[in-house]
Amino acid sequence: MLAVIKTGGKQYLVKPGDKLRVEKLEKKEGEEILFSDVLLVEKNKKIEIGNPLVKDAKVEAKVLSHGKGDKIIVFKYKAKKRYSRKIGHRQLYTEVEITGIHPVG
Template identity: 60%
Template sequence: MFAVIKTGGKQYVVKPGDKIKVEKVEANVGDTIEIKEVLLVSKEGEIKLGNPLVEGVKVIASVVEHSKGPKVIVFKKKPKKGYKRKRGHRQLITTLEIKEIL
């Protein structure tokens, strides 16, 4: 059994027991959250495809930790003008553990 969920503007293929890293979710560590944006569900070879979401299906997940992703360097330069700019960015990430698909 697996499902395709949408969170943080991205889509993830999940099954019970998976740990995924998504963009920051406003919840405390140890909390249980429901993800209602389910795009596809497959159970025993039977596939339900949403238009755009599958009705009556949700994914239960628990928050494992909050962290930061790898640093991304943003460097801008204009040749012959003396303009250089270097900035770094680290995206906030939440690790979720998928408990079940209802």
């Protein structure tokens, strides 16, 4: 069984037991999350595609941890003007484990 969920403006192909990093969610470690934005569900070789979402389908997950991603360096430079600017950015993420997929019916 697998599903495609949408969270944080991105889409993820998941199945039970998967661990993935999603954009930061305001949940504590150990809490359960219910993703209701399910775009596709596959069960027993039968695929159901939403329009745009599959009605009543849910994906359960458990929050494992929160963290920061690798640092990305942004360097701006203007030639002959003695202007340069170096900025770093670390994106916040939440690591979740998919515990269950509940298709329609």
